[in-house]
Amino acid sequence: MLNNLIFANLGHRPIRTLLSVLAIAVEVTMILTLVGVSYGTLDQSAQRNRGVGADIWFRPPGSSVIGLSTAPLSDKIPALLMQEPHVTFAMGTMVQPLSGGFDSITGLDIDDFTKLNGGFHFLRGGPLVNDDDIIVDEYYAKQKNLHVGSTVNLVNHDWKVAGIFESGKLARICVKLSALQALTGNPGHLSQIFVKVDDPRKAQSIVDALKLKYKGYQIYTMEEFISMISINNVGMLKNFIGVVIGVAVVVGFIVVFMAMYTAVLERTREIGILKAVGGSSALILNILFRETLLLALLGSAMGIVLTYGTQWLMKHAVPASLVQETVYGWWPIVTGIAVVGALLGVVVPAMKAIKQDVTEALSYE
Amino acid sequence: MSEAGIIEVHGLTKTYQVGDVEVHALRGVDLQVSKGEFVAIVGASGSGKSTLFHILGGLTPMSSGAVRINGRDLSGMTNAERTELRKTTVGFVFQKYNLLPTLTAEDNIRIVQYIADREMTFAPGFQEILNLLGIADRLKHKPRALSGGQQQRVAIARGIVNSPAILLADEPTGNLDSENAAAVLKLMKDLNKRLGQTILMITHDAEAASYADRIVRMRDGRIMMAEHQTN
Ligand SMILES: Nc1ncnc2c1ncn2[C@@H]1O[C@H](COP(=O)(O)OP(=O)(O)OP(=O)(O)O)[C@@H](O)[C@H]1O
Ligand SMILES: [Mg+2]
Numbered sequence: 001m002l003n004n005l006i007f008a009n010l011g012h013r014p015i016r017t018l019l020s021v022l023a024i025a026v027e028v029t030m031i032l033t034l035v036g037v038s039y040g041t042l043d044q045s046a047q048r049n050r051g052v053g054a055d056i057w058f059r060p061p062g063s064s065v066i067g068l069s070t071a072p073l074s075d076k077i078p079a080l081l082m083q084e085p086h087v088t089f090a091m092g093t094m095v096q097p098l099s100g101g102f103d104s105i106t107g108l109d110i111d112d113f114t115k116l117n118g119g120f121h122f123l124r125g126g127p128l129v130n131d132d133d134i135i136v137d138e139y140y141a142k143q144k145n146l147h148v149g150s151t152v153n154l155v156n157h158d159w160k161v162a163g164i165f166e167s168g169k170l171a172r173i174c175v176k177l178s179a180l181q182a183l184t185g186n187p188g189h190l191s192q193i194f195v196k197v198d199d200p201r202k203a204q205s206i207v208d209a210l211k212l213k214y215k216g217y218q219i220y221t222m223e224e225f226i227s228m229i230s231i232n233n234v235g236m237l238k239n240f241i242g243v244v245i246g247v248a249v250v251v252g253f254i255v256v257f258m259a260m261y262t263a264v265l266e267r268t269r270e271i272g273i274l275k276a277v278g279g280s281s282a283l284i285l286n287i288l289f290r291e292t293l294l295l296a297l298l299g300s301a302m303g304i305v306l307t308y309g310t311q312w313l314m315k316h317a318v319p320a321s322l323v324q325e326t327v328y329g330w331w332p333i334v335t336g337i338a339v340v341g342a343l344l345g346v347v348v349p350a351m352k353a354i355k356q357d358v359t360e361a362l363s364y365e
Numbered sequence: 366m367s368e369a370g371i372i373e374v375h376g377l378t379k380t381y382q383v384g385d386v387e388v389h390a391l392r393g394v395d396l397q398v399s400k401g402e403f404v405a406i407v408g409a410s411g412s413g414k415s416t417l418f419h420i421l422g423g424l425t426p427m428s429s430g431a432v433r434i435n436g437r438d439l440s441g442m443t444n445a446e447r448t449e450l451r452k453t454t455v456g457f458v459f460q461k462y463n464l465l466p467t468l469t470a471e472d473n474i475r476i477v478q479y480i481a482d483r484e485m486t487f488a489p490g491f492q493e494i495l496n497l498l499g500i501a502d503r504l505k506h507k508p509r510a511l512s513g514g515q516q517q518r519v520a521i522a523r524g525i526v527n528s529p530a531i532l533l534a535d536e537p538t539g540n541l542d543s544e545n546a547a548a549v550l551k552l553m554k555d556l557n558k559r560l561g562q563t564i565l566m567i568t569h570d571a572e573a574a575s576y577a578d579r580i581v582r583m584r585d586g587r588i589m590m591a592e593h594q595t596n
Contacts (some may be wrong), residue, residue, distance in 0.1 A: 001472070001475060001476060002479070005468060011467075157451075259439075269463075272463075274480075276424055276451065276459070276463065277476070277479065277480060277523070278448055278449070278450075278453070278481060279448070280448050281444075281445070358425070359424050363426070
């Protein structure tokens with residue numbers, strides 16, 4: 001019976017109902033898209049690091065997990081590392097972030113890279129030969145509409161696309177190490193070094209030994225590093241998600257507050273009637289809360305559907321830099337957030353409703 | 366009357382404050398209604414009839430005086446207890462119908478069954494009443510699609526569906542043609558006789574008042590006189 005009344009109420013003001021649902025849906029989509037992009041981008045980055053084929057990751061002191069903006073390592077270190085016991089190979093790369101986005105350009109020695117993991121699998125074209133050559137992965141090529149032979153300007157330099165490789169190894173955009181070092185004024189410097197050992201199961205003890213010798217450097221096993229690439233370990237991202245969720249909850253709260261406040265005002269008379277025929281405050285609250293809950297659930301469902309829309313957009317508009325995953329684990333969380341925001345929004349209108357004087361409400365036109 | 370009435374009103378006053386102006390709607394009403402009585406309340410417009418009903422049903426707080434319903438002092442009750450009173454004991458038929466606009470006629474009736482925790486089916490006897498009221502075939506319509514008289518009869522059906530011990534009917538035939546009015550009045554008389562329901566009915570119509578056991582006349586917020594009918 002109550003559900004009858006609730007559906008009748010919501011159906012009686014279809015536009016407002018739709019707008020409320022839509023607003024909550026946008027709130028939900030906002031959160032899910034952000035979370036999806038965060039997870040997706042980080043997962044891809046982890047996957048690419050796995051694809052490097054190294055066992056140990058060697059980084060300069062005081063650097064963060066993502067964002068390699070400087071190249072403070074000497075390029076003498078790989079040779080030194082290779083003299084360490086169990087180390088079979090070491091390769092340094094230099095990473096230069098590109099302005100305006102999550103992309104970066106990596107300088108590497110393609111022969112060393114091939115020794116490390118067999119090298120790139122080229123879909124079109126081939127490896128780096130000249131200093132002006134650049135190779136990119138299939139997604140970046142698609143996003144920027146690049147073909148073998150195209151010219152692309154990065155870091156104030158025109159590069160010629162030599163090859164397009166299958167995504168999933170280390171980086172998306174690569175040039176010759178020496179070329180990038182010269183271009184950025186960092187000759188002889190590296191951002192990171194990948195180390196291969198004779199027995200990967202001993203990677204941890206080798207890391208421990210290296211740490212004693214190279215004090216202050218950040219040295220991890222590759223597995224350890226990949227497990228660090230998660231939202232909770234990327235402080236900035238975590239805070240950012242927190243802020244967006246906060247904003248979304250406030251928006252949801254305001255929307256529901258306004259919707260339910262006007263609903264209560266408009267329905268002053270109806271609420272008075274319910275009380276006049278013996279309806280208790282609990283009944284009135286029950287109706288308003290159920291109505292709000294329904295709005296929040298419909299909004300969440302719609303928001304989840306809309307998220308597939310943003311995912312499609314991400315895939316077709318910016319495939320290389322942003323990957324949006326569907327994070328099912330967040331569906332209940334975000335629904336919970338929407339419900340809480342909405343229920344907070346209905347509290348004040350509901351209090352107003354139950355405090356209304358019955359005869360005044362009945363004479364309300 | 367030696368036995369205490371189901372409704373007892375002593376020195377009841379009600380003053381509305383409208384801005385700086387005080388409106389004395391009731392200026393000292395004394396009234397006793399016995400269980401099972403059918404009382405008609407007549408009086409000029411503005412004499413305080415509806416106000417008296419709203420106080421009896423606990424919808425409006427009184428200014429002074431004493432009102433006892435079923436032996437319970439109204440002014441000593443909490444809001445929740447007054448709501449409970451309407452849920453279990455006092456049924457209303459409002460002058461302005463007061464139907465819920467978003468619900469069908471049927472659901473308007475059922476919702477008071479729901480509120481009173483009654484089974485939400487119409488017993489055969491009640492189905493007959495709906496026929497008698499001439500609204501059985503209008504139940505699927507919303508109030509907007511019903512005429513004033515039809516809405517009034519839906520409001521009557523809602524007022525009696527739970528068979529309240531006390532029925533307060535504010536001009537239940539005000540919008541009805543004489544034929545429908547007669548049907549409604551016969552129905553109320555029948556409920557009063559058969560179920561022993563106590564009925565108070567406000568009316569402007571002498572013909573309608575003649576169905577009651579007693580007529581109470583109000584003027585300027587007071588009760589003028591009571592006359593017992595012989596029928
Ligand atoms: N909510 C209110 N606020 C202020 N004054 C009110 C209110 N309700 C009623 N009154 C005043 O109280 C007086 C009695 O009103 P009431 O509605 O009880 O009259 P009534 O006898 O039912 O009249 P009618 O036959 O027209 O229905 C009137 O002067 C009316 O203006
Ligand atoms: Mg009146």
